[in-house]
Amino acid sequence: MTQMHSAVGSFTAVPGLSTVQEPLPMSGAAWRRRYQISLLATDSVLILGILLLTVNVLTLDASGARMADVLGLGGAIAAGWMTMMALFRTRDSRLVGTGAGEYKKVIRASLATFAATAVVVVLLDLEHYRSLLVLALPSGTVLLLSSRWLWRQWLLHQSRLGHHLSKVVVVGRPKDVRYVAAQLAKKSGAAYAVVGAVYEGKSNPAALHTGNRLVPVVSGLRKVEDFVAHTGADAVIVAGHLRKGSSYIRELGWRLEASSTELVLASALTNVAGPRITMRPVEGLPLMHVELPQFAGGRHLMKRALDIAVSATALVILAPLFLALSIAIRRDSPGGAFFQQERAGKDSAVFTMYKFRSMVTTAEDELELLKDQNQGSGVLFKLRDDPRVTRIGAIIRKYSLDELPQFWNVLRGDMSLVGPRPPLFSEVSGYEEHTRRRLLIKPGLTGLWQVSGRSDLDWDESVRLDLYYVENWSVAGDLIIMWRTFKVMLKPVGAY
Template sequence: MSAVDERRRGYRSRGSRLTRRTQPVLASSAGPLGQPWAAADAGRSQNAPAALADAELVDSGKSWAKCYRRWLRITDAAIVAIAVAAAYAFHFEEGGPVLSRGGAGGSYLAVSIAFVVAWVLALEVHRTREETVLGIGSEEYKRVLDATLGVFGGIAIIVIVAGIDVVRSHFALALPAGALLLLINRWQWRGWLNRQRLFGHYLSKVIVVGEPSDVEYVIRQFGKVSGAAYEVVGAALPAGYTESHVQISAQRVPVLCDVDSVAEKVAETGANAVVVAGRLQGGTRSIRQLGWALEGTRAGLVLASSLTDVAGPRIHWRPVEGLPLMHVELPRFTGGKHTLKRLVDIVASAAALLILSPLLGALAWIIVRDSQGPVFFRQERVGRNGKRFKMVKFRSMVTTAEQDLAALRDLNEGAGLLFKLKNDPRITTCGRWLRKYSLDELPQFWNVLRGDMSLVGPRPQLPCEVEGYEGDVSRRLLIKPGITGLWQINGRSNLGWDESVRWDLYYVENWSLTGDIMILWRTFRVILHPVGAY
């Protein structure tokens, strides 16, 4: 059973509740891209789960990507045109902002048209709609920002050299508004795309090639990603393998052929990528021959790296005399990037404390009225390089919580060294919803402002937890802990100990400002729909 089939079976098992939920999704999603299965679904509106069960309705492979990119081009161009038109209609002259008029209107219009053309071309040149970046990761957003800033940077140089003084409104209005709207547009389309992928639509069909153990590992990793963009249609194993399927948990992946016959199966299955999992028999020569065999199929060749927990921005390719060398940038824990992170922390935490002050006051009043004790709870935590500090939170437990902990140790439901109890009797009435929606953590903005913590980082550790660290776990302490992080947006208390450590270590070595922005955005979504918060 494939991962897509398993998702469909899970949806069908939810009965009538799913039917009500999925009908509008299917109806609304069929429209924009005009897919052939839309008409077929129209006659099954009373039985949406049945529609999900039909494999012929799943639109995967290359066709969806072309249509999806076409709609991205249309909406991107519309946003660019609107942003520049707004700057044209309301631009700045010496006397202040005025509507466009007078003799300068013609030249100003020409400059505005040039802005639109250059901006649209930049989005194309920076490959912001490349299939490999659509729907997953931060690279798509980064390319959109690079294209936008590149256009305005280039035009700024031309303006200075030519002495043109009619484009100030483009920098004041079109740049920030256009960049923001482009990012929102991509985010909206990505959300739509990922919702469709949950139903088995718009997936890239792939065949995984390699030794059985390597193939199983790659397919299992694909299954761990909730928004995975791949549908594994089969495996190609070395000659002599006699089993008809590869069993991975509850998923049965058919063995289509041996490595030498992959190109034929690509044409039969409509796969648009072949993933090479690990080393093939015959080494690099086999990979080269596989690439030649795929030349007439229009399918891509993907090499699964054996490097674990290394993010893409740290990997750079450098060909030397025909030898492709992969450079892995080592993580650095000082320097300009960390200074910029600190500046962002100062500005954002100060703004948050100022803006949220009415809410903080209201929550403090509720806590005082709910139970006896102080408003704030201060607890010693371990920060960067083992430095200890007092972390501030709203009090969500009774004042004797620390003394009562010993009697509850045997009921621990937390992972590893972490103590957690879903129905902890020490939690106050208001403390339950404070913890559920992470409102108890708002005072930690003060710790960020002081420099003890960062907005995004590993989970703040207790001294008793740090004392039990073994092996590489202590690398968590190489950067400041955060109010939020990968641990929070990926399950929080529901994570096992090893998984929690892995997320923290991955962040320590691969963090970026773009990644921090995405984590902060996903944190807002997790707060509204809490998972593992107790």
């Protein structure tokens, strides 16, 4: 067995397993700069294109003077829009390619642009040009979001080939390192590739399993920067709290400056409070502020308005599908087409949740006989090959069609389009104190739990996702989750 030595210690190469990834074609900083330039070019072309198209529509029958005015206003809007895209940091290297933050910033920049333009139009009494706003705002925003999504698909494809990834070394206690590495492997998308780990302490396993790869591990924090150089990493992620304290982290940052290696801190606090955290330096002391979560107010009124509009439209459009599914379910097995069950809503309020029936009518009575085969986690009962599921039931469960009647619950106000999973009261009775925070807002027809794996998630991860949503939701985030839900329905994961 071959031993590899460096200034940071030693690690053992495991026969038959690749522990070090092949060098990537360019550093994380280099490819991100090129990617940002590509985004800038695309944004510019789309904004100018949509405004030119809108101006052409508005000036078909216009006089020369009015055409010049419209062109001037269109050019000003284009310049303002691009400025807002820059001010809102929509191409921030820390956001592009992963998460919902990039999309949210594009939406906010677009809304800010047209809010400012609307004020100018009103103040200068430019009533004839209001249609420019009405046409350009929604179409331009949709085009920008679509282009970002297409770029992200390209980036994801490149990441699967091992390209365009920021290579990182994770540093910390073994448990924290394993957790951060697992989360990055599952969810970072086109962002990070873990190429090594440094454990604080004396533990020195040969390699760390991350995703479908193994990466080298060394022990001891004395010479982290040497291991970074050995692996060719672009960044170091400090996972959790180190026993050596903040002074070590400060000194590590200084030592990494020579190689332009980024230092990233992964705090347990960000698991739930991430978007509500802001830094405020006071006399050289960086204070981390955590804003209070909002469980009422204007944002919730907007959420309710969206719930009503979408659920009412969905019930009308899906009426033929409801009829077809009802007939198929009744013909497939004895019993009605719908299943109803009491669930816990906001603040543990009782409501009746509706679903298409996917099991035999005696399913509740047979549950006790199957509990010893439970494959779920925590207080959940799940069985991958549940004998109570009917033939049609298996199909509608796979594509989440059994959940469609919950649009009625959303319209009634029992549920929301997006939120935590609606729990049974038997589950609520087994909740720990912190888990009860899931009940602070309405349960959802879909949510982070559905787009992140559903039944394949363990209990702790399901709770973490729900608590994160409860305290950090936004309307823009809801729209992104709904879009991701549509994609998951087409390519089901964890639905059984």
